[in-house]
Amino acid sequence: DAGITQSPRHKVTETGTPVTLRCHQTENHRYMYWYRQDPGHGLRLIHYSYGVKDTDKGEVSDGYSVSRSKTEDFLLTLESATSSQTSVYFCAIRDVDLGKSDTQYFGPGTRLTVL
Amino acid sequence: QQPVQSPQAVILREGEDAVINCSSSKALYSVHWYRQKHGEAPVFLMILLKGGEQMRHEKISASFNEKKQQSSLYLTASQLSYSGTYFCGTESDYNTDKLIFGTGTRLQVFP
Numbered sequence: 001d002a003g004i005t006q007s008p009r010h011k012v013t014e015t016g017t018p019v020t021l022r023c024h025q026t027e028n029h030r031y032m033y034w035y036r037q038d039p040g041h042g043l044r045l046i047h048y049s050y051g052v053k054d055t056d057k058g059e060v061s062d063g064y065s066v067s068r069s070k071t072e073d074f075l076l077t078l079e080s081a082t083s084s085q086t087s088v089y090f091c092a093i094r095d096v097d098l099g100k101s102d103t104q105y106f107g108p109g110t111r112l113t114v115l
Numbered sequence: 116q117q118p119v120q121s122p123q124a125v126i127l128r129e130g131e132d133a134v135i136n137c138s139s140s141k142a143l144y145s146v147h148w149y150r151q152k153h154g155e156a157p158v159f160l161m162i163l164l165k166g167g168e169q170m171r172h173e174k175i176s177a178s179f180n181e182k183k184q185q186s187s188l189y190l191t192a193s194q195l196s197y198s199g200t201y202f203c204g205t206e207s208d209y210n211t212d213k214l215i216f217g218t219g220t221r222l223q224v225f226p
Contacts, residue, residue, distance in 0.1 A: 108156055
């Protein structure tokens with residue numbers, strides 16, 4: 001358990017409305033990531049953060065923005081949701097264990113449906 | 116430029132073996148393997164580093180061929196609990212901040 005929670009866990013919204021998903025971690029990890037998962041596409045990186053106020057784009061960043069004002073929280077915002085953004089969203093943290101290899105651990109996911 | 120996984124799906128009887136491959140067109144620093152069960156988050160299995168040794172998780176092992184930019188996951192004497200979708204995540208030599216995941220291999224193990 002990497003101490004990651006996501007909220008909400010399920011959300012149904014309408015096209016054109018703004019949506020914010022929250023990822024919260026309790027172990028002071030520097031790196032945090034947002035992915036979306038769709039059938040046939042696997043996990044695709046939306047945005048990631050390498051520190052407070054430090055973020056970068058992933059492969060599918062169009063239509064999404066992120067913010068990280070505190071180490072423990074990484075927010076993903078859909079400014080105007082579209083049906084193509086219906087997906088399962090996973091947050092992940094990167095756990096760097098000095099002397100060993102580091103990898104990513106995933107939160108439980110948020111299922112978003114845009115009608 | 117997602118890595119390519121093969122096969123896309125595997126069906127096994129308990130006790131049988133399987134191999135899942137992950138190939139990239141880029142020079143890789145590491146390959147990470149995950150397993151995801153339906154409705155759950157992906158769970159980390161193991162990591163293969165450039166220049167590192169073959170890794171093992173229970174009866175699952177993996178190798179990394181740096182020259183071919185390819186990793187293989189070996190599932191030996193499969194158990195029902197091995198069912199799920201397996202993903203490889205690759206970390207390139209020029210950007211070790213992020214992983215690029217393959218599209219997954221669905222494994223089903225039947226009694």
